[in-house]
Amino acid sequence: xxxxxxxxRYAARSCDEPLSAEVMHHAKRAVIDWHAALxxxxxxxxxxxxxxxxxxxxxxxxxxxxxxxxxxxRAAALIQGxxxxxxEIDDSFRDAMVHPGAATIAAALAxxxxxxxxxxxxxxxxxLGYEVSTRIGVAMGRAxxxxxxxxxxxxxxxxAVAAGALLGLDEAAFPHAIALAGTFSAGLQQAFRxxxxxxxxxxxxxxxxxxxxxxxxxxxxRSSLDILEGEGGLGRAMSTGPDWSExxxxxxxxxxxxxxxxxxHVGCGHNFPAIDGALExxxxxxxxxxxxxxxxxxxxxxxxxxxxHEDPQSADQARFSLNYMVASALVHGSVRxxxxxPERLNDPATRALMKRMTKALDPEIDAGFxxxxxxxxxxxxxxxxxxxxxQPDRKGDPELPLSDAELGDKLIELASPVIGAAxxxxxxxxxxxxxxxxxxx
Numbered sequence: 001x002x003x004x005x006x007x008x009r010y011a012a013r014s015c016d017e018p019l020s021a022e023v024m025h026h027a028k029r030a031v032i033d034w035h036a037a038l039x040x041x042x043x044x045x046x047x048x049x050x051x052x053x054x055x056x057x058x059x060x061x062x063x064x065x066x067x068x069x070x071x072x073x074r075a076a077a078l079i080q081g082x083x084x085x086x087x088e089i090d091d092s093f094r095d096a097m098v099h100p101g102a103a104t105i106a107a108a109l110a111x112x113x114x115x116x117x118x119x120x121x122x123x124x125x126x127x128l129g130y131e132v133s134t135r136i137g138v139a140m141g142r143a144x145x146x147x148x149x150x151x152x153x154x155x156x157x158x159x160a161v162a163a164g165a166l167l168g169l170d171e172a173a174f175p176h177a178i179a180l181a182g183t184f185s186a187g188l189q190q191a192f193r194x195x196x197x198x199x200x201x202x203x204x205x206x207x208x209x210x211x212x213x214x215x216x217x218x219x220x221x222r223s224s225l226d227i228l229e230g231e232g233g234l235g236r237a238m239s240t241g242p243d244w245s246e247x248x249x250x251x252x253x254x255x256x257x258x259x260x261x262x263x264x265h266v267g268c269g270h271n272f273p274a275i276d277g278a279l280e281x282x283x284x285x286x287x288x289x290x291x292x293x294x295x296x297x298x299x300x301x302x303x304x305x306x307x308x309h310e311d312p313q314s315a316d317q318a319r320f321s322l323n324y325m326v327a328s329a330l331v332h333g334s335v336r337x338x339x340x341x342p343e344r345l346n347d348p349a350t351r352a353l354m355k356r357m358t359k360a361l362d363p364e365i366d367a368g369f370x371x372x373x374x375x376x377x378x379x380x381x382x383x384x385x386x387x388x389x390x391q392p393d394r395k396g397d398p399e400l401p402l403s404d405a406e407l408g409d410k411l412i413e414l415a416s417p418v419i420g421a422a423x424x425x426x427x428x429x430x431x432x433x434x435x436x437x438x439x440x441x
Contacts, residue, residue, distance in 0.1 A: 008174035041086030081106035081207030096137025103206035104129035107159030119434035129162030152187020152202030159210020177217035182227035184209035196316035273375035277391035298362030298376035
């Protein structure tokens with residue numbers, strides 16, 4: 001069997017199987033985090049532009065946007081997949097180097113609304129999308145991540161499988177949906193190495209492309225089932241010829257959705273271990289940013305590649321600046337949405353500390369990537385005292401998870417400015433009981 005058929009057999013045969021209580025709970029956590037990421041992204045420039053461009057697909061259609069506006073399913077997937085990635089606070093599956101939720105849940109929600117699915121079916125589709133896409137990401141490996149943005153490329157598969165489950169694809173149609181997703185897969189890292197406005201569009205396009213792949217497969221459209229392992233397939237074209245022989249070995253047994261990372265800061269997640277390490281030293285030793293003479297950061301290569309900006313001139317660049325985010329944390333105590341407003345971007349104390357900061361590749365830390373996202377932080381004070389800390393994981397990783405209460409607080413914090421605190425709390429209550437609901441929020 002080709003890998004697409006292995007995944008398709010699992011997905012088709014799992015569509016009617018109940019999820020365990022543990023997996024269902026983690027699926028709801030993923031959906032809560034998706035909503036937390038979505039609301040602050042609704043006002044992003046790329047999202048506003050999409051709504052204008054897609055005006056003909058809005059105020060009609062069988063889906064809707066979260067604030068109630070009618071939309072065609074593909075427009076809903078594209079807009080909300082983009083919004084969920086725009087604020088840089090969406091979930092990730094570390095081993096696959098992918099933010100799976102933005103595209104998977106946007107496509108699942110659009111498909112679920114279009115067919116009138118209940119909450120339980122929606123959650124099952126979400127889980128299936130996560131399980132398949134993350135395994136493809138793991139197989140494609142670090143070589144793929146060198147150039148490609150996995151949220152756009154790998155995310156397309158999650159969207160296709162989630163949507164396919166909700167559209168009721170059978171074992172004959174499902175592999176073609178996955179194969180079509182493979183040929184739709186796209187998203188280059190160069191798109192956000194200097195100007196990052198286009199980055200969230202990768203997630204939106206993945207959601208739209210995956211939904212389209214499932215819709216086409218439902219109509220009998222076929223594609224090459226060896227799209228992953230073929231001579232001209234994804235594995236050879238976009239990686240170094242990964243081994244697909246064991247991709248289905250743990251399907252249905254080891255659920256990746258239970259090992260997600262939920263962000264505890266806003267911005268590029270590669271910066272988070274350094275932020276956590278710096279804040280740990282500040283708390284442990286009681287110094288302030290004014291006491292600091294210099295900061296040295298040891299990180300893995302992807303941090304240097306993806307968060308390179310030494311002197312960020314915009315909020316987008318600041319989200320991908322290791323120096324800015326660590327300095328902002330040390331000065332202000334956290335990195336929330338407010339860190340990227342005009343006043344904070346030009347904060348003199350933050351900018352001064354950035355100039356006293358250096359960063360370098362730490363080979364030991366780099367060798368542990370992507371399974372672990374670590375950093376080594378050294379802070380030297382003006383009085384000569386020197387403190388060092390090795391941060392092995394990030395707050396929010398499976399080893400240091402956000403509690404249910406912390407996750408709920410994240411949703412309320414990020415959604416309240418858009419819909420109000422009372423509505424955010426009501427939404428949170430509805431999402432925790434989604435598996436019992438006949439209607440989607």
